[in-house]
Amino acid sequence: MILLHWMALALHLAVAGAMFAAAMPSAHAQAAAAPARAFNIPAGTLTAALNRFAEEAGVFLSAPAELTQGKNSAGLAGSFTVDQAFAELLRGQNLEVVRQGDGSYALRQAAAGASTGVLPVVRVNADAETGAGDLPKAYAGGQVARGGRVGLLGNKSVMETPFNTTSYTAQMMEDQQASTVSEVLRADPSVREIFPEGGPAEHFNVRGFYMQTSDFAWNGLFGMVPHNRGATEMLERVEVLKGPGALLYGMAPAGAVGGVVNLVPKRAADEPLTRLTTSYMSDSQLGMHLDLGRRFGEEKQFGIRVNAVKSNGDTALDGQSQDRILGSVALDFRGERVRATLDAYSIEEKQTGGMPLLSTFASSQLAAAPDPTVNTQRGAYSISRSKAVIGAVEFDFNEDWTGFAAAGTKRQTGAGYLNNAIGMNLQTSGAYTAVGMNAKNFFDATSAEVGIRGRFRTGPIGHEVVLSTNAIEQTTGTTANMVTWASNIYSPTTGTRAAEPAVAAKTAEIKLDSIALADTLSFMDRKVLLTLGLRQQRVRTTNFAASGAVSGTPYDSQALTPAVGLVIKPWSAPLSLYANYIEGLSQGATVSDLTSANNGETFAPYKTQQVEFGAKWDAGTFMNTISVFQIERPSLIKDAVTTRYSADGEQRNRGIEWNTAGELARGLRLLGGASYIKAITTRTQSGQYDGKTAIGIPTLQLNLGTEWDVTRLSGLTLRGTAIYTGHQYANSTNTQELPAWTRFDLGARYATRFADHNVVFRGSVINAFDKRYWSGVWNGYAAVGAARTFQLSASVDF
Known part of the structure; x- marks a missing residue:
């Protein structure tokens, strides 16, 4: 009951818009007032083009993904400053990028534009191996991420991880209307649910070995996930590491050895x-x-x-x-x-x-x-x-x-x-x-x-x-x-x-x-x-x-x-x-x-x-x-x-x-x-x-x-x-x-x-x-x- 009262109070505070007042200075994103340099961004979706450019330019971009949903980009080839490159990528899109006081950039609708689509706010980060507190950004298409948690090693790029890992995003969960983790894992060829769908519990085979929901990790900690079913509405990522994870996470409570499923909770994005x-x-x-x-x-x-x-x-x-x-x-x-x-x-x-x-x-x-x-x-x-x-x-x-x-x-x-x-x-x-x-x-x-x-x-x-x-x-x-x-x-x-x-x-x-x-x-x-x-x-x-x-x-x-x-x-x-x-x-x-x-x-x-x-x-x-x-x-x-x-x-x-x-x-x-x-x-x-x-x-x-x-x-x-x-x-x-x-x-x-x-x-x-x-x-x-x-x-x- 104490927990429920506490959660109700937090909800009331969020709706009222009143929280904390004092502030410590946070680290600024890298300023991008740099000279022109060569870029070669392939054509594709606008989301993928912006992600790729932010990574190569070394800048932070806050991009509400509802503004880019369904939009495509012709790419970018040549030498540009950061501002010139954003203008070229957004040509004809009715969107603009505005530099913030901390040196980062924010994507917004232009005065005469109209946006289509709605997806979770995506904070694009130029580093796929960001430190704790920042998740690796989404890969092209938005269904998986460029990296994920590798236990005690922290967040790692897929390309620098010596294991088979996949990190499914909140965007993927919403688009596939997945309300439980088993519905997310339908996408993984190495995982099969072995309980009937729609029952009170979820059990899996991962790489041919038994796993139950109680062996999921919560941000790296075992034992904190509901024993019967894993809910997705409060999750930002469902990360799957194939194979034994004892060095990386410690011992799973029920003894799973085929892999580790790590659940990453949602956090507030910069945009309301x-x-x-x-x-x-x-x-x-x-x-x-x-x-x-x-x-x-x-x-x-x-x-x-x-x-x-x-x-x-x-x-x-x-x-x-x-x-x-x-x-x-x-x-x-x-x-x-x-x-x-x-x-x-x-x-x-x-x-x-x-x-x-x-x-x-x-x-x-x-x-x-x-x-x-x-x-x-x-x-x-x-x-x-x-x-x-x-x-x-x-x-x-x-x-x-x-x-x-x-x-x-x-x-x-x-x-x-x-x-x-x-x-x-x-x-x-x-x-x-x-x-x-x-x-x-x-x-x-x-x-x-x-x-x-x-x-x-x-x-x-x-x-x-x-x-x-x-x-x-x-x-x-x-x-x-x-x-x-x-x-x-x-x-x-x-x-x-x-x-x-x-x-x-x-x-x-x-x-x-x-x-x-x-x-x-x-x-x-x-x-x-x-x-x-x-x-x-x-x-x-x-x-x-x-x-x-x-x-x-x-x-x-x-x-x-x-x-x-x-x-x-x-x-x-x-x-x-x-x-x-x-x-x-x-x-x-x-x-x-x-x-x-x-x-x-x-x-x-x-x-x-x-x-x-x-x-x-x-x-x-x-x-x-x-x-x-x-x-x-x-x-x-x-x-x-x-x-x-x-x-x-x-x-x-x-x-x-x-x-x-x-x-x-x-x-x-x-x-x-x-x-x-x-x-x-x-x-x-x-x-x-x-x-x-x-x-x-x-x-x-x-x-x-x-x-x-x-x-x-x-x-x-x-x-x-x-x-x-x-x-x-x-x-x-x-x-x-x-x-x-x-x-x-x-x-x-x-x-x-x-x-x-x-x-x-x-x-x-x-x-x-x-x-x-x-x-x-x-x-x-x-x-x-x-x-x-x-x-x-x-x-x-x-």
């Missing part, structure tokens, strides 16, 4: 923002989202960003309704030597009337996927409440050395059917055993990080050194009641609902702490970058029985885990070759299969090793990354006779990935790629499962999203996305094979002005051709694919 978005989702769900941003002080050093969301109504699943409330406040201070942030959020999500289906199969003959709108458990419901407060501060000792610290706490409770509509032993006729599991749980977490980052040289070698330590403490509790009954997925019957437990008994305490040291050495004018790092890690876990007594033997283990990363830029062309070797120590997996004899057992922590090689090519407005990797880690295998899981064998994933993003041609944007993974189990007992494909890992995954600005109607953009997922197995013996599937999502948006306000209308349809399919596998349970869902929204800037 008041945006109201109304939305509709089939069947009858209505929503409203207020996004409010203001800066205060003589040099706008104080900022507040408020996001408030309310939605309610029926979903595409027959008989199900959803009620969602979100409130978030992001405060920040930008001083000359000090930067500080404070984030707080509160989220409540309710689903009543049913859950999407998950089921195991009885034999190698699989039932056809049912109509995803059919409700197999009409009495099911769930409710989840999450609250968190996270603070961070940075202090520049001098121009080369910076200290940083961050800390946060999260509290979350849940009740109801939190694992969807579960079923077992599904026959080809559709007959199966329905399982009603009514649970109550809680997740309390505290996380902190402290460190120092600096630069120095030893002769011709540059050094970027980071020393940091972090710690996470998490207490979890779960109690569940379960009933079963005979039903059919095509014509379900309603069973007796299990009683909700009175309390959630504590089940585990987890303490993760580590200290890390990393040095990035630069040679030959940064054409060669070598990152060396070590992290001393410790894992302590204690499990508890329902009575509160300690269950089993508490685990306490330490390990020293190294990492090496290499980037080589061999030519003047924008090409980077990279390689890495990284290890990680992760918390041991917990069995969550209801049909197993040791459901709930937690295993000892395990080590993971990754070797990766790749190449990155920046073609100016079109970026590509090719990666070849191998990841090895111990795995859990279920014995078909005893139904017990054991740490039996190893999972070895070998794969190749292609990621692409940017503008292929004027007004034509692409986003997606392909992933080929051969995930096999090895070293199993008596070789029983050696050479078998790991459960739920498709060999081939393809994603291709396209956007086309219709030239004959300014402001109109059409969008289409194709998602292909290859066949996958639902059991260890590879006798239950889910067919490959392809899904198409379509969308459009129209940006205009109405009554002197910027307005954007958006519409989309998920699973446009009503494909029926089994989408993925979670612990041997196959998930039914998404129902055809229509979405409409209108955003207005006031």
Whole structure:
């Protein structure tokens, strides 16, 4: 309640326009009163041309992107001063650039001009490797960024990062009408959601390894993200790093090793923002989202960003309704030597009337996927409440050395059917055993990080050194009641609902702490970058029985885990070759299969090793990354006779990935790629499962999203996305094979002005051709694919 009152007070202050008064002098942007110099800016969108020029000229530009949406530029070739170059780039656009008192520039509408389109305010920064407090700018097309956070290394350019990384922008989230992180990650060919879409939780495979939302990071801190679903309305970026991230971020609370998803909250931009978005989702769900941003002080050093969301109504699943409330406040201070942030959020999500289906199969003959709108458990419901407060501060000792610290706490409770509509032993006729599991749980977490980052040289070698330590403490509790009954997925019957437990008994305490040291050495004018790092890690876990007594033997283990990363830029062309070797120590997996004899057992922590090689090519407005990797880690295998899981064998994933993003041609944007993974189990007992494909890992995954600005109607953009997922197995013996599937999502948006306000209308349809399919596998349970869902929204800037 204190958190909610605090958030309401912050919202009131933002609306009233009163915040802080005193101000410290902030660092000025570089003045651009420079002589003429040669520029060669390619033709393309106006946004891309301005971004490219700002980078080459070394200036700061504040550019409300609604002014550039749908506009193109003929480029720039020749010698110009900064002012002359801006005038040439904006010729015929009814726009002008005005120099500010701090030496930066601001884009605005010319006296006789009219603007079209509306997108988030974009602060263009000439440095793709900006320090903390400034995010790497958006790449051509605005869907991804030029760089992102690489854990303790801070924000890095994609071209100077020895890992495969992608950073999805707030613009991409808005244009694709994504309200959860899983909807953002649809664009990534290395990621697949393995829970049914529209359920109360989100679970993923990343590079063929399991990940859940609780393993997401919040601005580099683990444990601060809601356990069930990640909301996007309060996010500026969703950053994905593929592969183990133990050196970079520390240990993930639930043991994810396939990658790290880092969520970056929104901050107030230099220009005021008041945006109201109304939305509709089939069947009858209505929503409203207020996004409010203001800066205060003589040099706008104080900022507040408020996001408030309310939605309610029926979903595409027959008989199900959803009620969602979100409130978030992001405060920040930008001083000359000090930067500080404070984030707080509160989220409540309710689903009543049913859950999407998950089921195991009885034999190698699989039932056809049912109509995803059919409700197999009409009495099911769930409710989840999450609250968190996270603070961070940075202090520049001098121009080369910076200290940083961050800390946060999260509290979350849940009740109801939190694992969807579960079923077992599904026959080809559709007959199966329905399982009603009514649970109550809680997740309390505290996380902190402290460190120092600096630069120095030893002769011709540059050094970027980071020393940091972090710690996470998490207490979890779960109690569940379960009933079963005979039903059919095509014509379900309603069973007796299990009683909700009175309390959630504590089940585990987890303490993760580590200290890390990393040095990035630069040679030959940064054409060669070598990152060396070590992290001393410790894992302590204690499990508890329902009575509160300690269950089993508490685990306490330490390990020293190294990492090496290499980037080589061999030519003047924008090409980077990279390689890495990284290890990680992760918390041991917990069995969550209801049909197993040791459901709930937690295993000892395990080590993971990754070797990766790749190449990155920046073609100016079109970026590509090719990666070849191998990841090895111990795995859990279920014995078909005893139904017990054991740490039996190893999972070895070998794969190749292609990621692409940017503008292929004027007004034509692409986003997606392909992933080929051969995930096999090895070293199993008596070789029983050696050479078998790991459960739920498709060999081939393809994603291709396209956007086309219709030239004959300014402001109109059409969008289409194709998602292909290859066949996958639902059991260890590879006798239950889910067919490959392809899904198409379509969308459009129209940006205009109405009554002197910027307005954007958006519409989309998920699973446009009503494909029926089994989408993925979670612990041997196959998930039914998404129902055809229509979405409409209108955003207005006031």
